[in-house]
Amino acid sequence: MPSALIARLRAFVFPVLALGLLAACAPAEPVFRSTDISGAEYGKNLRLTDHHGQQRTLADFRGKVVTLFFGYTQCPDVCPTALVGMSEVMGLLGPDSDRVQVIFITVDPERDTQALLAEYVPVFDARFLGLHGTPEQIAAVAKDFRVFYRKSGDLEGHYTIDHSAGTYVFGPDGRLRLYMRHGEAPQVVAADIKALLEGK
Numbered sequence: 001m002p003s004a005l006i007a008r009l010r011a012f013v014f015p016v017l018a019l020g021l022l023a024a025c026a027p028a029e030p031v032f033r034s035t036d037i038s039g040a041e042y043g044k045n046l047r048l049t050d051h052h053g054q055q056r057t058l059a060d061f062r063g064k065v066v067t068l069f070f071g072y073t074q075c076p077d078v079c080p081t082a083l084v085g086m087s088e089v090m091g092l093l094g095p096d097s098d099r100v101q102v103i104f105i106t107v108d109p110e111r112d113t114q115a116l117l118a119e120y121v122p123v124f125d126a127r128f129l130g131l132h133g134t135p136e137q138i139a140a141v142a143k144d145f146r147v148f149y150r151k152s153g154d155l156e157g158h159y160t161i162d163h164s165a166g167t168y169v170f171g172p173d174g175r176l177r178l179y180m181r182h183g184e185a186p187q188v189v190a191a192d193i194k195a196l197l198e199g200k
Helices: 004-026 078-099 114-121 134-145 186-197
Strands: 047-050 055-058 063-069 101-104 128-133 149-153 159-163 167-170 176-180
Touching: 004 176, 047 134, 063 159, 063 186, 078 101, 101 167, 114 128, 128 176, 134 149, 167 186
Parallel strands: 063 101, 101 128
Antiparallel strands: 047 055, 047 128, 063 167, 149 159, 167 176
16 A cells, blocks of 8 residues: 555544544533432431321332422422422423422421421422421431521511522432432423433
8 A cells, every 4th residue: 555545544544533532531421410419328218297197208209200308388489489490390291290209398397287288289289299297307307318497587486497498309219319409490300300210
């Protein structure tokens, strides 16, 4: 083969091979837009009562993606905004929404009774569940999920509660997978949930 042809081939082939190697070494695009916390050692213990009066644990929802948000019914903005957002997500998921369980855990057990949660939570979607328990039970679950909450103002009854505002997401296998920041676009949340439902 003439040396000029060999030189031209080298000039063409080597850069192509180099590009291929670089592409192979480049990190893959992340599967999720939310924070991937797969393998987290917290957020494993949950035993509370839902607004129908039934005891619930995470094992009850195996096979579904579970989203978990901590809040309270008298929250002026963050909590209803989060629940409205999840209602939009359920609409975007279409038939897949039946494989998703949205859970709202109160951090105000003194005021958020079963009856009040039963009035409040289904307003956003009849399939959503509100969970409550004793102050001690709520404190234990919040601690296990590293959720902060604290009463502020008149502690005799006219108080608000400062609290963490993100959402935890479990995969269908029951493992904690994602942390979604408050205010994330419903389209992003729906896409991440779809990926989990597809086994990502």
